[in-house]
Amino acid sequence: xxxxxxxxxxxxxxxxxxxxxxxxxxxxxxxxxxxxxxxxxxxxxxxxxxxxxxxxxxxxxxxxxxxxxxxxxxxxxxxxxxxxxxxxxxxxxxxxxxxxxxxxxxxxxxx
Amino acid sequence: xxxxxxxxxxxxxxxxxxxxxxxxxxxxxxxxxxxxxxxxxxxxxxxxxxxxxxxxxxxxxxxxxxxxxxxxxxxxxxxxxxxxxxxxxxxxxxxxxxxxxxxxxxxxxxxx
Numbered sequence: 001x002x003x004x005x006x007x008x009x010x011x012x013x014x015x016x017x018x019x020x021x022x023x024x025x026x027x028x029x030x031x032x033x034x035x036x037x038x039x040x041x042x043x044x045x046x047x048x049x050x051x052x053x054x055x056x057x058x059x060x061x062x063x064x065x066x067x068x069x070x071x072x073x074x075x076x077x078x079x080x081x082x083x084x085x086x087x088x089x090x091x092x093x094x095x096x097x098x099x100x101x102x103x104x105x106x107x108x109x110x111x
Numbered sequence: 112x113x114x115x116x117x118x119x120x121x122x123x124x125x126x127x128x129x130x131x132x133x134x135x136x137x138x139x140x141x142x143x144x145x146x147x148x149x150x151x152x153x154x155x156x157x158x159x160x161x162x163x164x165x166x167x168x169x170x171x172x173x174x175x176x177x178x179x180x181x182x183x184x185x186x187x188x189x190x191x192x193x194x195x196x197x198x199x200x201x202x203x204x205x206x207x208x209x210x211x212x213x214x215x216x217x218x219x220x221x222x223x
Contacts, residue, residue, distance in 0.1 A: 046212075098156045
């Protein structure tokens with residue numbers, strides 16, 4: 001059974017810092033990996049999708065990497081801003097189109 | 112192109128009642144999946160529908176059921192509601208199976 005873990009569970013940083021969020025998964029037989037952002041009480045906003053054959057994806061200040069062999073992914077956020085404050089969720093695509101989510105990292109960026 | 116829509120957005124029900132939630136996928140998307148989000152358990156997969164057939168089911172009791180219509184719209188039903196069913200229910204759609212999933216805003220269900 002796939003298990004996804006995200007570390008740290010919460011993070012508070014001053015504005016402008018570069019930061020790294022970590023995601024690990026137990027079964028390397030994944031199809032894709034996706035990073036989401038969730039604001040309080042809202043749905044999920046897709047940030048980056050990494051296909052299993054890819055090593056990384058970039059979008060603006062965000063960069064996500066994937067190492068299937070070690071079961072790890074990282075989300076790098078450059079020059080953090082208060083508007084980046086949210087919960088960040090990592091999810092892996094398993095067989096049967098089922099997403100398994102990590103517990104999330106709650107990020108607070110202080111002005 | 113319009114995103115995934117879910118109705119209603121908020122719902123309050125009493126224990127023992129039943130409830131039906133609706134999800135309209137992005138136009139052209141054929142796969143619809145449902146997830147439950149609670150503070151204690153996080154996000155958990157409920158089921159997936161593709162071409163009107165349930166293709167996969169998570170570890171939830173039979174009180175949770177769903178269906179998909181020929182226009183890909185989906186409904187999920189929860190019968191005999193329990194307090195523990197209070198959650199944010201999220202629907203996601205994708206063009207095909209194993210393609211990128213797009214989530215709706217969710218339905219917040221409160222059971223009293």
